[in-house]
Amino acid sequence: MKKLASLLIGLLILGGCSESDRYNFKGSGDNWDVFYTVDVTSQDSKEATGKIVYTGKEPSPETIIYSIESTAGASSGNVLVDEGEVLVGKSACEGCAVIQRDEELDVEIKWDGQVEEFVLRNE
Structure with missing residues (x-):
């Protein structure tokens, strides 16, 4: 019985250490919408993914150069646009x-x- 109680207490303590936050940033310009999700897994680790969507009136370009910058760093690339969308890799x-x-977050698309x-803000 003591082992079971110790195990449950240990799981509760470990469970409290695994808190994470998810931030959904989004923003729009005249020709682009950007959605960027950040999972903060601890006070010094994160994962991020995103999507860039072309909303302009002209046909979508074949490639873009993008940059998404924060005080914590930047994500950037020179990528192909597939059917008006770009997936920002994890x-x-x-x-x-x-x-x-x-x-x-500051966004630049060329x-x-x-x-x-334009700027992305957390929803």
Whole structure:
């Protein structure tokens, strides 16, 4: 019985250490919508994924160069646009600075000689 009680107490303590927060950032420009999800898994580790969607009136470009910047770092790439969308691959880090709930992320998208900049905010 003591072993069972010790096991349950241990699980409760470990369960309390595994708290994580999910932040859903989004923003729009004249030609693009960006959705960026950040899972803060501890005070110094995170995982992030996202999607960039073309909303312009002209046909979507074949490639873009994008940058999503925060105080904790940046995600960027020169990528192909597939049917008007780009999936921002999963990025992760441990022992790093993490994005905060109330932070604003700066986005820059370049394509076909054009540049659009806007801000992402947590919903």
